[in-house]
Every structure is written in C-alpha cells, then in structure tokens.
C-alpha cells in the first residue's frame with residue numbers, strides 16, 4: 001500500500017467482476033499471463049481454479065493435501081524440521097515434474113507448515129488487509145532502522161524493520177549489479193502519519209474513493225516495517241500505473257522473491273487483496289515463502305495462507 005499516490009484507481013478498474021465467475025476469470029487471466037509455464041499450460045487445457053483446488057495437490061512430500069482445509073487447522077512446524085524447509089532444497093521449478101502431472105493448486109494454504117504467526121505484527125507472515133487490521137492498531141516496530149540503500153525519502157519513511165532492511169540491501173545491490181537503479185520511495189509509516197494520509201484522501205475525494213487508494217489507519221502494511229515502495233533513479237512514473245514498465249518494477253517482479261519479497265498487490269487481484277495493482281509495493285515474507293509462492297504461481301498472500309479474500313472493509 002503505497003497509497004501516497006493518486007493514480008492507483010481508475011486506470012486499473014478492469015471488469016474483473018463483471019462475470020458470474022469473476023474471481024476465477026480474474027485469477028485465470030492473470031495466471032495465464034504469468035511466466036509459470038506449467039500453470040498456464042494447465043489453464044490452457046481448460047481447467048479452472050475450482051478444479052485445481054479440488055485436485056490432489058502435486059505438492060512436496062511433507063505437505064498434507066490442501067483439501068484438508070488447512071486454514072482452519074494450522075499446521076505447526078514439527079520439532080524436527082522437514083527437509084523441504086531447507087532453503088537449499090528449493091528448486092525454481094519443483095512443480096514441473098512430469099508433463100502428465102497437474103501443477104500445484106493455487107489454493108496452497110498447506111504449502112508449508114505455519115512457521116510464523118499470521119497476526120503478530122512482528123511476524124514476517126503477518127497478513128494485513130481490509131479484513132485484518134493490525135493489533136494493536138498503533139503498533140510500532142521495535143527494530144526500525146534505515147537501510148543502506150538509495151533513498152528517495154527521509155525521516156520515518158526511510159525506515160524499515162531490521163529484517164526487511166537487510167533484505168532490501170541485498171536486493172538493491174543485486175539489482176544494481178544488473179544495471180537496475182532502485183530507490184526506496186516510501187518505507188515505514190507511523191499510525192499518526194497514516195491518519196493524516198488517509199484523512200487527506202477522505203477530505204479531497206470522499207471516503208469511498210479514499211478507501212480504494214489509502215489504507216485506513218491501523219490497516220497499512222507500511223506501519224509494520226515489512227513493506228516499502230520502490231522507485232527508480234529518475235522518478236519515472238513513480239506511483240503511477242506506468243511504473244510497471246520501468247526497469248525497477250520489471251526487475252522486482254522477476255527477482256524480488258529471491259530476497260524474500262512479493263509484489264503484494266498484483267495486477268487484477270484487487271478482488272482478493274483489496275487494492276489495485278501496485279508494482280512498486282513490495283512486502284517481505286521471507287525467501288522460503290516468497291520462493292514457494294513464485295514457484296507455484298500463487299499471486300497473493302491471502303491465497304497462499306488460505307485466508308479469505310478482502311476486497312473491502314466489512
């Protein structure tokens with residue numbers, strides 16, 4: 001949620017919900033456009049996500065069937081770590097094992113044992129959305145630091161929690177090695193700042209419109225220190241839809257998972273995330289989970305962790 005900008009709605013108001021099967025169509029469209037070849041092939045065969053979800057998952061051996069509704073019975077990591085939890089065993093393409101096998105289903109809530117809390121703001125797996133406010137609402141990370149990366153902002157917006165800062169440093173350095181300039185355009189945002197930001201939107205655009213562009217106070221990932229927005233060196237298209245075509249966004253979309261980040265609000269997934277496409281907003285969830293999501297073609301953390309869609313505030 002950058003929500004600093006005024007360009008996140010309108011241009012991305014795709015008619016994803018105009019069909020009776022809106023969500024399936026949306027997911028299928030986005031997935032088919034993704035680079036997950038096996039997934040696209042599967043969709044091309046005419047199968048929908050409903051069928052996918054009903055299939056026996058082609059999952060790693062330690063994973064129970066996803067049909068066991070894992071979201072209501074979180075699996076606790078066993079005392080002896082599963083071999084598959086070793087990051088060194090993560091292959092970029094484990095889902096592609098045989099041309100005759102279907103890929104792992106997107107409803108992969110059982111992708112990994114619930115290693116971390118989904119509600120603790122200090123957990124890398126915290127999921128904040130319009131159905132899941134921060135508790136406490138005025139949470140402040142205990143380990144805010146300023147990462148040693150190229151900054152486009154100062155003050156609190158230049159801060160991240162220490163884990164995210166370290167990952168950002170590694171990612172920015174890797175991007176730079178490939179000639180891609182990346183800047184920190186917006187990092188931590190305190191509850192009081194979010195109050196000002198949100199109220200500003202409400203005053204200028206009304207609450208309904210504000211809710212499409214800015215998180216309500218207590219609902220912003222930026223308040224957790226786990227998320228930040230990127231820009232590029234020239235500021236081209238900052239916080240605008242065309243940023244998706246900029247090298248920084250293109251590189252991040254393809255590589256961020258290697259450093260533990262996901263593009264939190266992907267294209268066409270606003271019926272699930274509650275926000276239109278934000279190619280600049282990255283969220284740290286850890287290398288293991290981010291890689292697993294990328295490998296399996298799962299686009300949102302809501303789907304990955306088996307949580308309900310959060311298109312709007314209750």
Ligand SMILES: [Zn+2]
Nearest residue numbers: 001002229281
């Ligand atoms: Zn953001």
